[in-house]
Amino acid sequence: MSAFVHRLSSLFVRVFSLSCLCISSLSFAAPEPTAASEQWFVDFSRDVKAKAQKKNLPGYALAYVPKGKPASIVLSGKEHKRGAPIDIDTVFRLASVSKTFTALLMAKQVEKQDLDWQVPVSTFYPKFELVNKGKQPLVLEHVVGQSSGFTPNAYDNLIEANYPVERVLNMLSGLKPLCVPGECYTYQNALFAVIDEYFSQRDSSYQQALAEDVLKPLGMSNASVGKQALLNAESWARPHVAISKNGWRQSGVREDYYRYSPAAGVNASLQDMIIWMRALMGESSSVLPNDLVRQVTQPLTKSKKELYRRNWRKHLSDAHYGLGWRVYKFSGETLNYHGGWVKGYRAAIAFAPDWGAAYIMLINSETNLINEITPDFWQRFFKQAKASRASIKQVVKS
Numbered sequence: 426m427s428a429f430v431h432r433l434s435s436l437f438v439r440v441f442s443l444s445c446l447c448i449s450s451l452s453f454a455a456p457e458p459t460a461a462s463e464q465w466f467v468d469f470s471r472d473v474k475a476k477a478q479k480k481n482l483p484g485y486a487l488a489y490v491p492k493g494k495p496a497s498i499v500l501s502g503k504e505h506k507r508g509a510p511i512d513i514d515t516v517f518r519l520a521s522v523s524k525t526f527t528a529l530l531m532a533k534q535v536e537k538q539d540l541d542w543q544v545p546v547s548t549f550y551p552k553f554e555l556v557n558k559g560k561q562p563l564v565l566e567h568v569v570g571q572s573s574g575f576t577p578n579a580y581d582n583l584i585e586a587n588y589p590v591e592r593v594l595n596m597l598s599g600l601k602p603l604c605v606p607g608e609c610y611t612y613q614n615a616l617f618a619v620i621d622e623y624f625s626q627r628d629s630s631y632q633q634a635l636a637e638d639v640l641k642p643l644g645m646s647n648a649s650v651g652k653q654a655l656l657n658a659e660s661w662a663r664p665h666v667a668i669s670k671n672g673w674r675q676s677g678v679r680e681d682y683y684r685y686s687p688a689a690g691v692n693a694s695l696q697d698m699i700i701w702m703r704a705l706m707g708e709s710s711s712v713l714p715n716d717l718v719r720q721v722t723q724p725l726t727k728s729k730k731e732l733y734r735r736n737w738r739k740h741l742s743d744a745h746y747g748l749g750w751r752v753y754k755f756s757g758e759t760l761n762y763h764g765g766w767v768k769g770y771r772a773a774i775a776f777a778p779d780w781g782a783a784y785i786m787l788i789n790s791e792t793n794l795i796n797e798i799t800p801d802f803w804q805r806f807f808k809q810a811k812a813s814r815a816s817i818k819q820v821v822k823s
Contacts, residue, residue: 463497465809470499473798477501481671484511484662485788486695489802492706492781496699502789505663505675513696516647516661517787520682520765522772523691526635526701527620528569528721528749529713533638536717540623542566542748549622552598560605567606568616571746572726574602580615585681590618610726610746617688631686642712643704645697652683655692662789664769673790679768689767695787698774702783705761705776721748722761722778737800755800756807764795771795775803780810 466489477485484502500511519526534540545562547554553563567573579600583593593615603611624630632650640648647658655661655678665673682689693701704713724745731737731744731751743754753760755777762775773795776783784802786795 465805466497469802469805470497472801473499474501476794476798479671480792480794481673482788482792482794483665483673483675483790485786486511486513486515486517487787488695488699488702488783488785489806490699490702490706490776490783490785492703492708492783498695498699500695504660504789508663509660511662511789512660514647514660514694516649516655516658516692516694517772517789518655518664518678518765518767518770519691519693519772519787520689520767520770521614522763522765522774523687523689524569524617524749525763525774526639526691526749527617527631527687528747529717530631530635530639531565531569531620532717532721532748534634536714540565542569546619549619549626550594550598552595553619561607563602563606566725566748568613568619569721569748570607570725571610571612571728572607573611573613573616574604574606574609575600575611575613575616576603577611577613579611579613584615584685587681587684590621590684594618594622607726610728612746614682614685614688618685620687621685631690635691639712640697643700643709645693645700647692647694648697649692650686650690651692652678652680658692660694661692662770662787665790666769667791676769682767689765695785698785698787702774702776702785706778706781706783718778722750722752723747724752734796736797740800740804755803758807760803762799764799766791773799775799777803777806780807782806782810 470487473487482502484504487499488496490496498513500513502511503509504511504515531540535542543564543566545564546568547562563573575597579597580593597615603609621631624634635650649655649658663675664678666676668674703709705718707715724747726746728744728746728751732741740755741753742757745752751762753762758777759779760775760777765772769789769791771788771790771792773786774784784799786798788795
């Protein structure tokens with residue numbers, strides 16, 4: 426059996442339980458979803474394909490995951506120009522979607538009483554003791570909940586310039602907050618390095634703790650942390666940067682944000698992310714208890730600017746940041762969301778807890794198309810789901 430045939434055989438074995446709508450460059454035909462209620466996703470997927478072809482995207486992996494039911498997936502493109510087709514096990518960088526993992530990992534530490542959300546950051550990194558001294562101290566909740574009060578994206582430029590992590594943290598500790606910690610939304614990446622400090626104090630690491638407490642128990646076999654882990658993956662999507670309006674060039678994998686793993690260092694395949702979204706919807710409560718998921722998705726800090734995001738604004742009536750999650754009111758419904766962007770990759774995940782539905786989009790290029798596709802998915806989902814629910818109620822009444 427050739428390696429390529431073996432690869433396809435493995436793919437069929439792994440997705441035979443999924444309702445697989447594969448609009449892609451793969452050389453096999455997969456069945457379209459059979460349920461009439463899924464026609465909206467078939468139409469959505471075809472529109473995505475058309476838009477992706479127009480933009481000449483190198484590749485992407487997309488999934489709709491209804492709780493307790495087979496997922497519908499879309500695979501398109503290749504790992505790189507002369508590489509293998511993207512499949513359900515192809516690994517992508519998650520970028521800031523990593524923060525959703527960090528939030529649940531730290532929630533598990535709190536659950537085990539190894540930690541508390543109100544522990545001062547100076548416990549991990551003493552130089553932060555002077556931040557807001559004598560008033561509200563900077564605590565773990567402010568880090569994961571993006572309410573430190575520091576200038577938004579403070580020293581991201583130094584991350585990208587590969588300044589030593591210690592130097593960046595020292596400079597952060599000397600910043601004067603724009604507001605009292607906990608009172609305003611100020612998105613950060615560099616500050617998440619204090620979480621690495623917490624684990625190193627315990628002779629562990631973020632990578633080890635995430636693997637032991639989350640990835641392995643959930644069976645996320647392709648998920649990992651760090652640049653080397655990505656490069657060592659059997660199948661991984663190469664990053665691409667724009668060279669023209671609809672032209673892309675393969676680029677190298679940058680180390681910069683990987684050095685801040687709790688902020689942006691996790692890698693995963695579509696199959697891993699389907700498992701992750703199912704766990705968030707309560708299908709693996711022994712690993713991710715429902716109360717922990719509710720805890721990290723509680724709206725904490727108002728993020729008003731989110732209400733004006735292009736393609737989103739007509740759907741959003743409220744926007745907050747919880748712990749590692751954006752919490753929206755989308756068409757009147759709760760939607761927990763996070764996106765990610767590093768050089769050569771875009772990612773987005775979201776789930777509607779009251780409707781038992783989740784969405785995943787992984788792309789190996791820096792396209793803004795994801796900002797159009799994601800709200801479009803949810804607009805279509807809620808429209809058909811509400812219509813279906815109303816129809817059922819009508820039948821019951823009659």
